[in-house]
Amino acid sequence: GAVVSQHPSWVICKSGTSVKIECRSLDFQATTMFWYRQFPKQSLMLMATSNEGSKATYEQGVEKDKFLINHASLTLSTLTVTSAHPEDSSFYICSVPDRYNEQFFGPGTRLTVL
Amino acid sequence: GESVGLHLPTLSVQEGDNSIINCAYSNSASDYFIWYKQESGKGPQFIIDIRSNMDKRQGQRVTVLLNKTVKHLSLQIAATQPGDSAVYFCAEIGSGTYKYIFGTGTRLKVLA
Numbered sequence: 001g002a003v004v005s006q007h008p009s010w011v012i013c014k015s016g017t018s019v020k021i022e023c024r025s026l027d028f029q030a031t032t033m034f035w036y037r038q039f040p041k042q043s044l045m046l047m048a049t050s051n052e053g054s055k056a057t058y059e060q061g062v063e064k065d066k067f068l069i070n071h072a073s074l075t076l077s078t079l080t081v082t083s084a085h086p087e088d089s090s091f092y093i094c095s096v097p098d099r100y101n102e103q104f105f106g107p108g109t110r111l112t113v114l
Numbered sequence: 115g116e117s118v119g120l121h122l123p124t125l126s127v128q129e130g131d132n133s134i135i136n137c138a139y140s141n142s143a144s145d146y147f148i149w150y151k152q153e154s155g156k157g158p159q160f161i162i163d164i165r166s167n168m169d170k171r172q173g174q175r176v177t178v179l180l181n182k183t184v185k186h187l188s189l190q191i192a193a194t195q196p197g198d199s200a201v202y203f204c205a206e207i208g209s210g211t212y213k214y215i216f217g218t219g220t221r222l223k224v225l226a
Binding site: 001004006032034041042043044045046049091093095097101102103104105106107108110 | 122148150155156157158159160163203207212213214215216217218219
């Protein structure tokens, strides 16, 4: 399987600022990565599919201009929350599918917007 | 399979007892199912999976049962330990798709 890391593990920012979250596949080259959001006491909701070398695919209801995704290489995808607001406070988790399409999840990033 | 509401169902069991966590999935076309364990502040951790051509699969201390007739999945944990305390999610994956749909989750509390 894939070993996945995220950075930072937590971040606190002021309302209106932008925050970048990194997802790295440490031992597997991934042409696809997934970004999930998880609100407290709720389940994981798929936000978007990150595609290396092309545009991300966003799920219905997710604003692509607010959640910018860049899949810069086969081991790195970044999610930038632009002009963050308190309602964007959440736990953001990425996953990397292996060649059998089994997803391996990162440890998550806790975003708190003040 | 989408989560609603602000309260996770909670299952409390005595240490050493068996736990059964249930999940109703949404899509009859889903053909692959996974149970995940999520500890506070961490990402989901794979526990066990099952494909739709099976109705039971066993791992170490865990068993997954699949009832396609009623679209129901369960996770059985034998001899529950304090380290099993976490939130458990089922995920369903449709045939020909890579998208995981997560269930609402159940919090398991193990009482000493």
